[in-house]
Amino acid sequence: MKLLTLNFLTCAIKTCKSAPSSFPLHPRDASLEVIETDLNLPFLKNILPRLMWDELRVITSELGLPDLPPTPPTREDLVVAAEDAAVEGEESEEEASQTAKDLHRVLLETTVKEGKLVCGNCGHEYKVLEGVPNFLLPGHLV
Amino acid sequence: MLPTPSTSHVCFDRVYEPAEDSFLLLDTLSSSSEAAFLQERFSNAQSTPPLVLEVGVGSGVVLAFTAANAKRILGRQDVLTIGTDINSFACQAAAQTIRTAITEHGHGKTISLDVVNGDLASCLRPQSVDVFIFNPPYVPADLPDFARHERYNGLPDGDRKTTFEQDSYLLELSYAGGEEGMVVTNRMLEQIPEILSTDRGVAYVLLCAQNKPEAVKQGIRQWGTGWMAETVGSSGKQAGWEKLQIVRIWKEQA
Numbered sequence: 001m002k003l004l005t006l007n008f009l010t011c012a013i014k015t016c017k018s019a020p021s022s023f024p025l026h027p028r029d030a031s032l033e034v035i036e037t038d039l040n041l042p043f044l045k046n047i048l049p050r051l052m053w054d055e056l057r058v059i060t061s062e063l064g065l066p067d068l069p070p071t072p073p074t075r076e077d078l079v080v081a082a083e084d085a086a087v088e089g090e091e092s093e094e095e096a097s098q099t100a101k102d103l104h105r106v107l108l109e110t111t112v113k114e115g116k117l118v119c120g121n122c123g124h125e126y127k128v129l130e131g132v133p134n135f136l137l138p139g140h141l142v
Numbered sequence: 143m144l145p146t147p148s149t150s151h152v153c154f155d156r157v158y159e160p161a162e163d164s165f166l167l168l169d170t171l172s173s174s175s176e177a178a179f180l181q182e183r184f185s186n187a188q189s190t191p192p193l194v195l196e197v198g199v200g201s202g203v204v205l206a207f208t209a210a211n212a213k214r215i216l217g218r219q220d221v222l223t224i225g226t227d228i229n230s231f232a233c234q235a236a237a238q239t240i241r242t243a244i245t246e247h248g249h250g251k252t253i254s255l256d257v258v259n260g261d262l263a264s265c266l267r268p269q270s271v272d273v274f275i276f277n278p279p280y281v282p283a284d285l286p287d288f289a290r291h292e293r294y295n296g297l298p299d300g301d302r303k304t305t306f307e308q309d310s311y312l313l314e315l316s317y318a319g320g321e322e323g324m325v326v327t328n329r330m331l332e333q334i335p336e337i338l339s340t341d342r343g344v345a346y347v348l349l350c351a352q353n354k355p356e357a358v359k360q361g362i363r364q365w366g367t368g369w370m371a372e373t374v375g376s377s378g379k380q381a382g383w384e385k386l387q388i389v390r391i392w393k394e395q396a
Contacts, residue, residue, distance in 0.1 A: 005255040008193060008224060012264040017336075023267060038250050043191055043220035049191045108253065126265075129296075132233045135226075135260030136291070 004107040006059055007052055007120035011125075012135040021120035024055040027063055028125070030115030038086050039104045041096050045075045047107075060106060068106070074100050144172055144214060147206035147243035152235040157308040158200035158316035159265035162377060163277050163348055163386055167204045169217055170375030170388040171275075179390075183342045184272070186229025191253070192221055195337070196328060197262050199225035200316060206243035209252040210219025216273070219251035226260045227310050229294050231259040231297065231304075259295070260331050263337045271337045274345035276330055279316055282323040282352050284316040323353050325334060331358075334391060335365060345391040348372075355387055368394040 006024055016022035021023070053072040060068055078100035117126040117133055127134050146168065159239040162239060170176055184192045195214075205225050212221040218252065223240065227233050237257045253316050258265060263274075294308045304312075319326050334345050351357040355373070361373035371391050378385030 001256045001258070004222075004253075005224065005258075008255070008267050008270050009258070009265050010267045012260060017268060040220060040251055040253065042187075043251070043253055046187075046189070046220055047222075128286070129230075130232060130234070130317050132237075132256070133258045133260075133265075134230070135258055135265040135266075136228065136295070137261070 001112045001128055001133055002108050003048060003056070003112070004047075004109055006117075007050070009054065009117075009133070009135075011124060012137055013122055014125060016119055016121045019121040022122070023120075024052070024059055025117040025126070026120060027048075027059060028110045028116045028118050029111055030063060030128070032115045033111050033131075034105070035107070035111055036109055039096050041078065041094060041100060044078055044096075044100055044107075048075065051102055053089065056106075065106065065110065066102075073088055073103065078103070085129060090125050091137065144207070144211050144237065145247055147203050147210060147239055147247075149203055149235075149239050151238055152166060153231070154201075156230070156304055157229065157232045157235050158310040158313065160201055160203040163280075164200075166375055166377045166386050166388060167275065167277055167346065167348060168207050169198045169377075171204075171208060172186045172211060173291055173331075173375065174287075176374055176390075177215055177217075177372055180215060180222045180273070180324075180344070183265060183344065187218060191218070192216060192342070193270055193275040194223045195263060195266060195271045196275040196277070197227075198226050198279070199236040199257055200232050200277070200317070202239030202257065202278065205236065205351050206240040208245040208273075208275070209240055209254055210248035212248065212252045212323035219249065220253070222253050224255040224266075224289075226265070227257065228259070228295075228315055230259045231312065232316075257366075262326075263333050263365060267341050268336050269343075272339050272344070273344070274334065274338060274340055276346070278281075278295060278327040279319040280323040280327065280348065280350045281317045281319050282321065282325050283318040285318055285320045285325060286311055317352075317393075323350060324358070327353065327358075331362065335369075336374040338393070339363040340393075342396070343392065347383045347389050347391060348386060349389055350386050357388065358387060362391055368396060370394055
């Protein structure tokens with residue numbers, strides 16, 4: 001499960017939805033796996049406003065990953081400045097900056113293979129097995 | 143004609159095999175009228191990538207198709223997809239279907255998040271979904287006995303194979319919809335206003351004739367001011383009745 005997925009998930013228990021502490025879910029006992037994928041610069045630029053940055057920082061710090069900066073990068077931060085990027089006059093696509101590469105690594109290449117996701121409100125633990133989180137509750141199955 | 147994603151790796155003994163209903167969703171989402179509607183909402187290249195959620199992905203054919211053809215359907219390639227299924231075997235199968243389709247036909251540009259094992263959309267953050275797709279268990283037939291779910295939702299301990307009873311149970315989940323085939327769909331419809339993004343969310347739900355689609359649409363229009371429900375695709379006319387139809391649900395901005 002990609003870390004970006006956690007940007008969109010919350011506790012499956014209905015009464016937790018209104019509690020701010022039900023988001024983000026907290027990874028625990030997680031074994032991580034890096035699965036490399038192509039970097040998509042237009043996507044990274046556009047996703048910035050959708051990222052819950054403070055919560056993402058909580059997740060990465062709980063996973064022991066390198067600290068993310070306190071404020072989200074800007075679109076410009078994700079691109080290597082034009083004068084450094086290419087020889088003058090040469091037609092070239094924008095080049096991803098180190099910031100973009102780091103963000104790509106955190107959001108889309110770092111995955112939780114096994115472990116648990118814990119709700120900060122009710123404490124319920126959701127298991128992750130073979131990369132698939134299980135959000136089924138006993139209450140769903142009656 | 144856009145290519146149908148490959149599902150040759152999927153074991154259809156325990157995961158729903160793409161059928162007329164799945165293909166009606168593909169045809170509807172890629173029809174020129176729906177593409178026009180969706181592109182007006184989503185094609186602005188500066189807006190944030192839309193999140194497409196499919197509940198009950200099964201083999202993953204519909205979400206894979208949407209992901210691989212995001213440019214044609216939504217007018218942009220930087221789309222996020224996420225799926226859920228109550229059947230863990232379907233989650234694994236669908237993730238593979240989506241990965242393959244994006245690599246082979248989607249130029250690797252769409253971002254597939256994950257397929258999570260869950261009940262409907264209960265684990266999604268409120269107001270986070272921009273395009274919602276649901277091909278429900280719509281057949282009027284008794285719901286399976288969920289007491290068996292935990293035991294049947296994975297391989298039996300120490301075993302590498304599922305049993306026939308287990309497979310039958312898992313397939314029942316994909317089609318049996320209880321009274322009028324609407325028990326699961328009604329639970330899902332209740333969640334839709336909560337999960338859809340307020341400014342641009344739109345939902346596509348498949349219904350069959352026994353689900354009484356006209357009454358379902360009337361019910362949706364009574365959710366409150368601005369809620370709309372229209373049939374935007376149909377197939378299998380029998381004696382003047384549409385056997386299957388796709389209902390688009392959205393909220394007009396005041």
